[in-house]
Amino acid sequence: MNHPRSPSTLRSVALLLPLLLVAACGEVPGVRDSTTDTVTPQAEAIDGLFWFSVILGTVIWLIVMGLLAVPIWRSWQRRKRSEAAEQVYAPTERGPIRYDVPASEVDGPIAVADPDHIAEAEADHRVRSRLIWWGGMILPAIVLIVLLVYSAIVGNAVAHVEEDGQLEVDVIGHMFWWEVYYPDEDIITANEIVVPVNTPIRFNLTTEDVIHSFWIPRLHGKMDMIPGRTNIFTFEANQTGSFRGNCAEFCGIAHAQMVAYVHVVEQDEYDAWVAGQQEPGQSVSAAGEEVFLGAGCAACHAVDGTSVARVGPDLTHLASRQMLAGGIVPNTRDNLATLIVEPQTLKPGIPMPATRLTDTELEDLLDYLEGLE
């Protein structure tokens, strides 16, 4: 065992502090992911439960620490007293004998003989057994029941939203991106989900492969995406903005780069977005489309009319998205080029092959992709 203040302990503490500080800074500029900075009644209810548990836990911890301090303090007092009466002499025939024992232990048998001490010991015993019953069983049971009831109430409250005027969106987890389908609007997109503000929303969560967990901290708690099952994730955002989240269930090598955005916008902006998404994909570059089809991209990606492939994100309206590759990099020409030529550099573990193209082919393909509005 290390001495508590050995250099290695000091070093780990010294390393840990900046690490914690850095962790606190893990924020994308302009985007806050905090669970406590809520924008829906659902997240707010969960936040309430969180703070209730934290405060209750802190109070209980302080009480327990206080109770622990009592015997420690008492034993200090006892030691101080015994140090004061360090030497105890007992007369015998051969003169005084020194006992090298603490006075407190010599007290023992005398105390039992003393009726006052007997009463005191009995009272002490009663206090102790009451402490065990109340502190060890009754109070913890009450605390657990309160937490159970409160979390059941919160769980029930966040499981439903108003059904009238509800917008339904299917969100399907893939390694390592999110497929998004609006059944009523017949829109298909990826990674960025656009929804109107002040409208009850229902996401039907499922997965195409392994278990993922959908989590947008400012909107709601985590919810698993389980093969063969649909989990319902409901919320109503009362504020516009872009809310970011990450897959919260380890699903493979690029799990940490499986980012989702929910863009909450005003109703008219949403309507305009829907109208844009419902238009057929237009290609501005016929040469680029040829490259796209020739390079085998359509085996995995659909662009209106080119294929029905769902292995990779639908690219019909790729240019309308702000981010690329599971929400990890901005949708720029440079990032598109890297994604096509060396996808593993952009996102290690991505199930998309590198494509070899001539410079002209690449430029044509990029024109084509950038034209997919």
Ligand code: HEC
């Ligand atoms: C074997 C299947 C496959 C092939 C072939 C393929 N891709 Fe992909 N592609 C994927 C997958 C899977 C993703 C999503 C990966 C991720 O984000 O984790 C992806 C992502 C993308 C994205 C990002 C989309 C977004 O919204 O984030 C673009 C753009 C793209 N591919 C273009 C192409 C082009 C152009 C080609 C042809 C040169 C191509 N892909 C060939 C599987 C493929």
Ligand SMILES: [Cu+2]
């Ligand atoms: Cu995942």
